[in-house]
Amino acid sequence: MKTFSNRAGVVVLLLFGFIVLLWNNCVLIVHEYEQVVVTEFGDPIGDARTDPGLYFIMPWYDTHVFPKRLLRWDGERAQIPTRDKRFIWVDSTARWQIDKPLKFLQAVRDTRGAQTRIDDIIDSKVREVISKHDLIEVVRSSRQLVGLPAGVSGTNSLKIGKGRGMLQQEIVENASLKVAEYGIRLVDVRIKRINYIEEVQRNIYNRMVAERKKVAEQYRSEGKGRAAEILGRMEKELKVIRSTAFRKAREIEGAADSEAARIYAESYSQDAEFYAFLETLATYDKALGSKRSSGTRASLVLDTDADFFRYLKHAGRKVGSKRKSSR
Numbered sequence: 001m002k003t004f005s006n007r008a009g010v011v012v013l014l015l016f017g018f019i020v021l022l023w024n025n026c027v028l029i030v031h032e033y034e035q036v037v038v039t040e041f042g043d044p045i046g047d048a049r050t051d052p053g054l055y056f057i058m059p060w061y062d063t064h065v066f067p068k069r070l071l072r073w074d075g076e077r078a079q080i081p082t083r084d085k086r087f088i089w090v091d092s093t094a095r096w097q098i099d100k101p102l103k104f105l106q107a108v109r110d111t112r113g114a115q116t117r118i119d120d121i122i123d124s125k126v127r128e129v130i131s132k133h134d135l136i137e138v139v140r141s142s143r144q145l146v147g148l149p150a151g152v153s154g155t156n157s158l159k160i161g162k163g164r165g166m167l168q169q170e171i172v173e174n175a176s177l178k179v180a181e182y183g184i185r186l187v188d189v190r191i192k193r194i195n196y197i198e199e200v201q202r203n204i205y206n207r208m209v210a211e212r213k214k215v216a217e218q219y220r221s222e223g224k225g226r227a228a229e230i231l232g233r234m235e236k237e238l239k240v241i242r243s244t245a246f247r248k249a250r251e252i253e254g255a256a257d258s259e260a261a262r263i264y265a266e267s268y269s270q271d272a273e274f275y276a277f278l279e280t281l282a283t284y285d286k287a288l289g290s291k292r293s294s295g296t297r298a299s300l301v302l303d304t305d306a307d308f309f310r311y312l313k314h315a316g317r318k319v320g321s322k323r324k325s326s327r
Helices: 004-025 100-106 112-129 135-139 164-182 198-271 272-288 309-326
Strands: 027-031 034-040 053-056 062-067 071-074 078-081 087-096 184-196
Touching: 027 034, 034 100, 062 100, 071 112, 078 112, 087 112, 087 135, 100 112, 100 164, 112 164, 112 184, 135 164, 135 184, 164 184, 184 198, 198 272
Parallel strands: none
Antiparallel strands: 027 053, 034 062, 071 087, 078 087, 087 184
């Protein structure tokens, strides 16, 4: 009885080991991020398994697992001449994906072989596209200058037919036709870095300085125009203020002269002799009491019978009469 139980345990262990071995060799688990090609002695069995799940295969089948995610390619830095004979260092990168796993397996076998083929294809297409365009098109995608105010156009002397963005798209289109032969889908290609040789660096810096100077000069000219407009408006307002003040001053002076004339007229009408007397005294003060610029008083030579001394004569008579009466 004890021997039978031992044999049963061994059978159970063997059966369990056989099931585990059968599971490992006959059951294929495909994850969401994978795609699998099954082959029998190098020949593919059916289409690639791209949907996640469990698949039953024969134990002697081989499985080739490829990723579904986007893969990255980084090329070597290359020195490329542009159409205007400028030599630049170009460093590019790309993203690609295994689109047809069966064709990919038959053409390049694995991702390492795919990277080698992509190196040759993308490098040649990048060199081909860049060499057909000027440096300014490789560097920039727009003629608009950075920092210009709204409504001000960029540098009209720059002739940019396509620009950097369209050149990258052209590289993708040209290279996609080649990589498709290997079951690869090229997602995009980007020029991630451009370095210039010393001569090109000097030219680029000079152009940058010229552009900045042009922008600065444009700001200055706009500022001068604005300043001239403000000064013109200020001069106009100042002339209006001065003319208004002058008019008001004349009106006030006219009203004052009119009022003074009225007061003089009233005074003259009340006692004309007294008014004439005051005016004559004022004339005496101006004629006899004023000094010349040299400091000496003014001298007048007049006849004693002149009307100018009329009040002085009367004043002398009145004083003499008063003295006689007092005696």
